[in-house]
Amino acid sequence: MARVRFLLDDDKTFEASCADGGKLADICDAAPQAVVPFSCRSANCGTCRVVILEGGNELQSQDDEELDLLEIFRAPPSHRLACCASVKPGDGLVVLRAVREDE
Template sequence: MPKVTITTDKLTLDVKDGYALIDMCEEHDTSILFGCRDGACGACMIRVIDGASNLSPMQEDEKDFLETMAAEPNERLACQCKVHGDIKIEVSD
């Protein structure tokens, strides 16, 4: 079972393979905030510290948005990510 560690919250959770990060955050108290839930507002930006390849691949829309926001290469939109293995993330500044 994949483990999601959110260093900002000092929290590690077990999730089912393919589980959406946004669903996990709705079930637990985390610091990751959501707005549009559709990859358009940037509220849910996270930094992936470890295990980036264990997240669902970035689609064009997310890529374009992150480029517009001048995001770092290890940043993702949590609302667009599904978990397929262990990851370690933090809330972006």
């Protein structure tokens, strides 16, 4: 079972196991605290952008909607939308954090 680790403010982390094909948004929703901000949840606003620090290859490829919005933000390849991204089946580890306002 894959794991997803969120780096939070103040050097805290939140880590959760993820069912095969699990969505990042579902993991975020199950967290005991807000780990990524959300708004539209449909690849329209960019609020949920995250930086993938490790394990980007453990995520399913972006669909056209996610790619289109990331392009609008001129996001580097390490950025994903937490409302869109899903984890591949397997035992991998994904490490990420929410995009900061100055990024």
